[in-house]
Amino acid sequence: MAKSKVMYVDRKVWPRYSMLDKLELLWKKSGLSKAVQKNHRVIIKTHFGNYGNLMHLRPALLRKIVDLVKSKEALPILAESCGLGYGTGLYGGRSTAAEYGRMAAANGFTMGSMGAPIIMLDGYWGTDTFDVPIKGSHLEKVAVGAALRDADIVIMFTHFKGHGGTGMGGALKNLGIGCVGKYSKAMMHAPSGPQVNPEECKGAECSKPCIRVCPTRCITVDPKIEIDMNRCIRCVHCASVCRRIAKADAISFDWGEEGAVERMIENALGVIRGVGKDRIYYINVALDISEACDCVPFAPQALVPDIGIFASRDPVAIDAACLDMVNQAVPISTSTAGELKPGDDKFSAACPWPDRATGIRTPFFHHQTQLDYAEKLDLGTRSYTLKQVDEGKPPWGP
Ligand code: SF4
Numbered sequence: 001m002a003k004s005k006v007m008y009v010d011r012k013v014w015p016r017y018s019m020l021d022k023l024e025l026l027w028k029k030s031g032l033s034k035a036v037q038k039n040h041r042v043i044i045k046t047h048f049g050n051y052g053n054l055m056h057l058r059p060a061l062l063r064k065i066v067d068l069v070k071s072k073e074a075l076p077i078l079a080e081s082c083g084l085g086y087g088t089g090l091y092g093g094r095s096t097a098a099e100y101g102r103m104a105a106a107n108g109f110t111m112g113s114m115g116a117p118i119i120m121l122d123g124y125w126g127t128d129t130f131d132v133p134i135k136g137s138h139l140e141k142v143a144v145g146a147a148l149r150d151a152d153i154v155i156m157f158t159h160f161k162g163h164g165g166t167g168m169g170g171a172l173k174n175l176g177i178g179c180v181g182k183y184s185k186a187m188m189h190a191p192s193g194p195q196v197n198p199e200e201c202k203g204a205e206c207s208k209p210c211i212r213v214c215p216t217r218c219i220t221v222d223p224k225i226e227i228d229m230n231r232c233i234r235c236v237h238c239a240s241v242c243r244r245i246a247k248a249d250a251i252s253f254d255w256g257e258e259g260a261v262e263r264m265i266e267n268a269l270g271v272i273r274g275v276g277k278d279r280i281y282y283i284n285v286a287l288d289i290s291e292a293c294d295c296v297p298f299a300p301q302a303l304v305p306d307i308g309i310f311a312s313r314d315p316v317a318i319d320a321a322c323l324d325m326v327n328q329a330v331p332i333s334t335s336t337a338g339e340l341k342p343g344d345d346k347f348s349a350a351c352p353w354p355d356r357a358t359g360i361r362t363p364f365f366h367h368q369t370q371l372d373y374a375e376k377l378d379l380g381t382r383s384y385t386l387k388q389v390d391e392g393k394p395p396w397g398p
């Protein structure tokens, strides 16, 4: 396979030449400004962060992309997808359009501040999807967010950082988790679905919140819980409310099933097939790079200094380029990668989930598995040419 092109702007800025100006330069140089045309519906797929995580993408970066799309008289749409589980509390979760909208607003993302509609690709419940058949080693179909069908152009606008479950949160993860409905999120995380323990069900004593939050109404409690697995989409809502509201343990999921990273990449394959490779552009923002995903309600110290913003048509190459530059960087001494040196694998050593009993962090290499398996499935190549597009003197205003 030929090498893929990756472009980037670094993190150096000057008065009147900010990272927003550099993002605009990348928009022009990467071909996006030519690809987006009048009246195009442009879905900008991103992540609005969990409340309490202060390292998620800054709203101004998204606003800048929205304004660039509008400058072409096209129609920008900011998009995310519903998360698994069902939240409780003020900023309890990201599991429905309403919950996520509330959290996005708390983090500064509203239709007013962004100047564009904010939608969930997979609708209110995370069930508005279309099936794309694949022949993976694990999966036979992928439930892709239905709104993607309406896009002329999809910009995968991704915060590049680590991830406690998959090693790395980049373009591939934004495709394989970020663009699929709850069914396919669950087929990645916990494909066996809900395990029912009727003895723990409170039955008539309970107000049955599990029935109310089940999007497919496949639960009966008579006198104890039963689930019609032919209709269950594995959304985890029932287990969330059973534990948090009913204070019971009648429904559980196995979150440790082997092969999750490969299943995520198979999801990404389904998304690319369902949307069409030619319509997808990738931008990775490699700023505020901690080992934790934006989906958790905290963010540890960054592992390395900010690197810049990348663009490519290849999701494997752009993630590989970002990962290589993270690994080449000198780590921040106060971070969990502080004792490493340039060339060391920062994400493997900085797994944020130490063993509960021993407190020891075991190195993991799921980020390498992502790239290897994506290359094997022909989603792109780890072989790339990297071009910095902001060399030379910046424009200098008065
Ligand atoms: S929420 Fe839990 S305890 Fe209550 S009815 Fe449902 S399964 Fe039973």
Ligand code: SF4
Residues within 6 Å of the ligand: 194, 210, 213, 214, 215, 216, 217, 218, 219, 227, 231, 232, 233, 234, 235, 236, 237, 238, 239
């Ligand atoms: S039974 Fe299935 S579809 Fe219904 S809430 Fe539970 S996991 Fe979701």
